[in-house]
Amino acid sequence: MGRRLNLPGTAVFVLGLGLWELLVRTGLLTFRYLPPPSDVAVGLGELLGNGELATALGHTLLAAVTGWALAGLVGVPAGSTLGLVRPVWTYSMASLEALRALPIVAFVPVAVLMFGFSMQTEITVAFYAALWPILLNTAAGMRTEDRLVETGRVLRLSRTAVLWKIRLPAATATIVVGLRLGMSISLVLTLVAEMVGNPAGLGFLLVEKGQALQPGQMFAGVFVIGVTGIALNATVMTLAKLIFRGQLTAAGET
Amino acid sequence: MRGTPLRGLLPLVALLLLWQLLGDPASPYFPPPSTWLDGITPLVAAGTLWPAIGDTTMTFLLGLTIATVVGALLGTLVGASRPVDRALSPSLEFLRALPAASLVPVAALVLGYTTQMKLVVVVLPATWPILLTCRTARRSLSPILLDTPRTLGLSTWDRTAKVLTPALLPAVLLGVRVAAPLALIITLLVEIVTRVNGLGAALGTAQANFLSAQVYGLLTIAGLLGYLVNWTVTRAEATVSRRMRGTA
Numbered sequence: 001m002g003r004r005l006n007l008p009g010t011a012v013f014v015l016g017l018g019l020w021e022l023l024v025r026t027g028l029l030t031f032r033y034l035p036p037p038s039d040v041a042v043g044l045g046e047l048l049g050n051g052e053l054a055t056a057l058g059h060t061l062l063a064a065v066t067g068w069a070l071a072g073l074v075g076v077p078a079g080s081t082l083g084l085v086r087p088v089w090t091y092s093m094a095s096l097e098a099l100r101a102l103p104i105v106a107f108v109p110v111a112v113l114m115f116g117f118s119m120q121t122e123i124t125v126a127f128y129a130a131l132w133p134i135l136l137n138t139a140a141g142m143r144t145e146d147r148l149v150e151t152g153r154v155l156r157l158s159r160t161a162v163l164w165k166i167r168l169p170a171a172t173a174t175i176v177v178g179l180r181l182g183m184s185i186s187l188v189l190t191l192v193a194e195m196v197g198n199p200a201g202l203g204f205l206l207v208e209k210g211q212a213l214q215p216g217q218m219f220a221g222v223f224v225i226g227v228t229g230i231a232l233n234a235t236v237m238t239l240a241k242l243i244f245r246g247q248l249t250a251a252g253e254t
Numbered sequence: 255m256r257g258t259p260l261r262g263l264l265p266l267v268a269l270l271l272l273w274q275l276l277g278d279p280a281s282p283y284f285p286p287p288s289t290w291l292d293g294i295t296p297l298v299a300a301g302t303l304w305p306a307i308g309d310t311t312m313t314f315l316l317g318l319t320i321a322t323v324v325g326a327l328l329g330t331l332v333g334a335s336r337p338v339d340r341a342l343s344p345s346l347e348f349l350r351a352l353p354a355a356s357l358v359p360v361a362a363l364v365l366g367y368t369t370q371m372k373l374v375v376v377v378l379p380a381t382w383p384i385l386l387t388c389r390t391a392r393r394s395l396s397p398i399l400l401d402t403p404r405t406l407g408l409s410t411w412d413r414t415a416k417v418l419t420p421a422l423l424p425a426v427l428l429g430v431r432v433a434a435p436l437a438l439i440i441t442l443l444v445e446i447v448t449r450v451n452g453l454g455a456a457l458g459t460a461q462a463n464f465l466s467a468q469v470y471g472l473l474t475i476a477g478l479l480g481y482l483v484n485w486t487v488t489r490a491e492a493t494v495s496r497r498m499r500g501t502a
Contacts, residue, residue, distance in 0.1 A: 091261055094258045109446065113283065113464065210359040210360070226348060226351050
């Protein structure tokens, strides 16, 4: 990751946009509903102007972040128990792996069935999706580092001390990875839930603009979703760095 | 994590048993497992279940194959040259950040509700893991490995077939291992959202008609499919990477 501005990279990105504009304008690309980038920019302006975008974005963010936060609250303790208490791992890991093999999107219809077209559906789906990476990464993080634990035993640390001073710091980097994965997946599943379930938020905005044959506004929605994903990931990363600076540096995740 | 003890399946079995014993067969939300089979029977009788599974499998396999070829080729090209890598990475990063779900309505609008549309939506996200692992592997290849066959005067074709391909194959397969479950999920996702053929479409329709037993039955089938895919790619990747290490 270079901190400096990647000049050729930016140039290619802009050139790509220019080429797209040119191909659509000259009619070389003849899809009926493929807008040139300038139309997308206009669409973005319209969505910003009438406040539709802010409402939809707020709704989606609220659902995704709530589901993710709940998943963190449940997943980190549950994952720690899985990783630290051997019998719990032995007697439940295979069940968890069997459940995890179920494709998450297939649960969206089930959630819609249970909670109807509501925000609850979105949060449940986001929670379920984010729970897996958080749970499994926490469990994996807590299970490793045997040599450090041995060191702790040699130093005659109490069990609590081993947990707080060795296991948890050693697992932090893995847990943060789980939280990041969970964040991006909960955003995706929130969008899906909005497309097939609750008619609100950015997911529904895309479907709605598609049906209203407003490709400019629709592509603008996609662009906003992409930026939102990047921003959320960066936020989780920045927060994690602020809170766990020491541990992350030690794990080489600077 | 290898060697998960089978005893771990106990809670799941217990849960399903309890569900079966205590569940109300008429429950609109939690129909007990024994009703799931009855839920699917109409689909089997109407002859729509097998074509649906076939459709999903076809889209998945075709999408994954295209993604593997495109990802491996692009990854090798991008990884071979620093300037190209630098020039393309911001665009690739942005494309990668687009959640697959947001592509579904777009593809449906631009390409229509067709099988090609399904393929495009599956191929795009499934390409990234393969492209990225392949790029990293190509970048970290030892220059000696590339210079030796050149010194020996091997043709470009032989260099590619005998040196480059075996060297990159484990990385490609590692990418496929990540991409395969993703491709299956996206296939189901497209089908659920657009209702164009396949298992996902059946699931969506069942949910819209409040056939909860059928929803759970189809969910189980989707799960079995997912399990099969995971098992196959993990096995294949392990076998190939073991053999590659053996010859190295």
